[in-house]
Amino acid sequence: MNKVNTLIIGSGAAGLAAAVRLHAQNVHDIAIFTEGLKMGTSINTGSDKQTYYKLGMYGTEGDSPCMMAKDLSAGGAVLGDLALVEASLSPLAFHHLVSLGVPFPHDVYGQYAGYKTDHDPKRRATSCGPYTSRDMCRALIDEVQRRGIHVEEHRLCHKLLTDKAGTRVIGAVFLDMETGKWKAVQAENVIFATGGPGGMYAASVYPKVHNGGIGIALEAGAKAYNLAESQFGLASIKFRWNVSGSYMQVLPRFVSTDQDGNDEREFLREYFATPAEMYDAIFLKGYQWPFSAGHVPGSSLIDIFTYIETVERGRRVWLDYRSDPADLEFNALNEETRTYLERSGAWESTPLKRLELMNAPAIELYRRYGIPLDKEMLEIAVCAQHNNGGLAGNLWWESINLKHLFPIGEVNGSHGVTRPGGSALNAGQVGAFRAAEFIAAKYQDDTVSVEEYAAVMAEEHAKRFVQLEKTAQLNWKEERLALQQRMSKAGAFVRSASEVEAALNEVYKQYDALSADGLGGLTPKELTETLRNLHLCYAQIYYLECILMQIDYIGSRGGSMVLADDGKPIHPLLAEKWKIQEEKKEMRDCVMVCGRGENGLPVIAWEKCRPVPECDGWFETIWKEFRTGDVYGTGEAK
Ligand SMILES: Cc1cc2nc3c(=O)[nH]c(=O)nc-3n(C[C@H](O)[C@H](O)[C@H](O)COP(=O)(O)OP(=O)(O)OC[C@H]3O[C@@H](n4cnc5c(N)ncnc54)[C@H](O)[C@@H]3O)c2cc1C
Known part of the structure; x- marks a missing residue:
């Protein structure tokens, strides 16, 4: 397994689907290299009703x-x-x-049948x-095994190898997380399916085991879209x-305590004129779950009040389902x-009883999971x-500037400011299908010489040798905590130019x-975590x-708000600084593109959004393009 046609890195719902689809398209010289089949977001996460978004297929409603x-x-x-591709392939996927x-x-x-999601x-939808993505992974893993696809677990990708000119990928380097040994794989194509940047934040609902790997591709020079979203x-x-949907709609008590769990109080009360107003806001939070700048003022004030309690006042916030206060009147x-x-x-008489009836x-x-409510x-x-943003792909999910690299799943940034709930899982499956189809049609031949690969490897080997000769001084846990806390403070949903500048410094x-x-x-465990720190930190530079x-050019939008001295006050009882910078709406016509510049630092530009193509094709013409392979074109977006 030192050389394959297509190397799939990551085994979440997206990576697994790509492997299955490649195999189904008779590309059998493939392998999945992954931290583990039980790692990643897809198999370890969910929500009260985890959603998959696809074309409407029910009743008389047209779609x-x-x-x-x-x-x-x-x-x-x-x-x-790209949106049209995601929509078109959604029934197939x-x-x-x-x-x-x-x-x-x-x-x-x-x-x-479906339901309306956000x-x-x-x-x-x-x-x-609750476990849609886990069900998807389990079914896909069974299929990977039925097809006998080669899988190597406990492999941490540390580096994507590119040709001398830096225009394409030619393989990747891995650490065996159990033995601490290195392994390189030459590959004609790399499907990069390492998920979202979970490890970058202290306050995170990504599974604890999931860190993501976007920094590896950014370091290799792959461009990204919309990283700030x-x-x-x-x-x-x-x-x-996530405590979305019914977890809120049953109206739990919002309580805060000091760090030791004492000094309990219902902190939301200070912001609302009546208990009923407070409970209506909590209810609304259930189906307006993610924080949204568009809901400030509005249901997203609940997120802000919780943030103030936890981050600014240093208290802990809890939901109590056990009882209602005396003044809650239906x-x-x-x-x-x-x-x-x-x-x-x-x-019913308590939030828990209501939850029991509803969900x-x-x-x-x-x-x-050991929490009896x-x-x-x-x-x-x-x-x-x-992360709505991520690596930039073309119509076939191939990186727009690093050929033979196919970022799919959450690491691909095809979403914009907002996205319908469930479209992440759909986009991951569609990306897998597109990459597999393109590789099967166009990229099955060997195009990298053994000599070229050997030369790149020799250089890589020499660098690693120098690093391994030198004894590590830094403590990976302290470094991880520092980078995660920095991101949650400056790069999460409450942002300001001064905080971000300080964080960048x-x-x-x-x-x-x-x-x-x-x-x-270092032990294998320490080595694994140290390498993760390196690419998480590199990625953090790009994100910040x-x-x-985004703060300079756009202001508040989507999942984040910007505080600015000349902004609009958001609530009469909040401190002076809580003024929201308004959005420059015209920027919704642009995608932010970020990539490695000459000096190794990120360079950012804007690209006008391409519209959804209005198609009125003629069957015979489309059939001909399909038969001749012209449909694959150059892979460039039209
Ligand atoms: C709480 C929560 C609820 C969600 N609810 C929904 C929902 O309802 N609908 C929806 O559409 N989306 C939802 N999402 C988002 C969705 O679950 C994810 O976007 C999706 O599962 C990501 O799939 P993926 O295959 O891209 O990545 P993942 O499932 O994260 O898999 C990444 C894989 O890459 C591996 N990997 C990472 N780095 C490396 C490396 N350096 N070397 C080797 N392997 C590596 C990991 O081990 C893993 O195998 C939710 C997310 C969360 C956190």
Whole structure:
């Protein structure tokens, strides 16, 4: 396994799907190298109803790829042609999962009914329940095994190898996480499916085991789109899980305590005129779950009040499902809240009883992870959840500037400012299908000479030798904590130019220190974590530079708000600094592109969004292009 046609790095829902699809297209010279089949976000995460977004397929409601693409790009900063691909392939990718046994529900006629998710005007969302992405992974792993696809676990990718000119990838270097030995693999193509940048944040709902690997590709020179666009929301932190939907709609008590769990108080009360107003806001938070600058003032104030309590006042915040306060009056709630609870048949005497009626598995989930909601409170914070941006791909998910590299899944940045809930899982499957099809059609031949690969490897080997000769001085845990806390403070959902500038100052220094340190004398575990720190830190430079650019050029939008002296006050009871900088809306027509400049530092530019193509093709012409292979073109976006 030192040479393959296509190397798949990462085994989340996206990487696994790519391997299966390649194999189905008769590309058998492939291998998956991964930290582990049980690592990553897909197999370790979920939500109260984890959503998969696809074309509408139910009843009489009309839908089409073009309509769906328009909705995928409605939030702005999206390339319309990529959105059209995501929409067009969504039925194929979805039915592929169904055919592998993923239990998406259908009715007696075989119709896959859907529901409306956020930013979705139709009912395109579907779900297998709380563990949709885990169900997808399990079915895909079974298929990988049935097909006998080679998988190597405990492999940490540390470096993507590029040709001398830096225009294409030719392989990758891995650390065996158990033995501390190195292994290089030559590959004609690399499908890069390492997920979102979970390890970069202290407050995070990405699974603890998931760190992501985007820094490796950025270091190799791959360009990225929209890195500043991320999603944040309220989540439990002992066991990491979004507290969206019914967790809020049953109206838990929001409580804060000091660090030792004493001095309990219902901190939200200070911001609302009446208890009913407070509870209506909590209810709304349930289905306006991620923080949104557009909901300030509005339901996202709940995220801000929680942030102030945890980050500024240094207290801990909890949800208490065990009892209602005496002044919660059902009849005082607004009509929307009352109707919902009435229709759900869920007006009961405690939040827990209401949750039991509305979504009993939601209680069971926490019990399984050692948090009985009938006995204890649930600690929460506003956490990083998803990166809408990521590496930049073309119409076939090939990197726009580093050929033969295919970033797919969350590490690919095809989403813009907002995205319909569930479109991340769809985009991952679609990217896998596109990359596999293109590789099968165009990239099966060997085009890199053994000599060229050997020369690149020799250089790499020499560098590693120097690093290993030098004894490591830095403590990886302290370095990780510093970089995570910095990002949660400056690069999460509350941003300001001064905080980001200060963070940038620190991260450049940290990266220099990490790069200058040796790798000698480390255990395999320490080596693994030190290498992760290096690429997380490198990625953080890019993210923070993009965030600073976003503050300068755009202001508040999507999943983040910018504080500015000349901004608009957001709440009369908040301190002077809580003024929101308004958005420059015209920038929604642009995608932010970031890549490595000549001096190794990020260079940022803007690209006009391409519209969703209006297609009225002629069957015979399309058929001919398909037969002759012209459909693959040069792989460039049109
Ligand atoms: C709490 C939560 C709820 C969510 N809910 C939804 C939802 O309802 N709908 C939706 O569409 N999306 C949702 N998402 C987002 C979605 O789950 C992820 O975007 C998606 O699962 C990512 O899949 P992936 O295959 O790209 O990456 P992952 O599943 O994260 O897999 C990455 C793989 O790469 C490996 N890897 C990483 N770095 C390296 C390296 N250096 N070397 C080797 N291997 C490496 C990992 O071990 C793993 O195998 C949610 C996310 C969270 C955190």
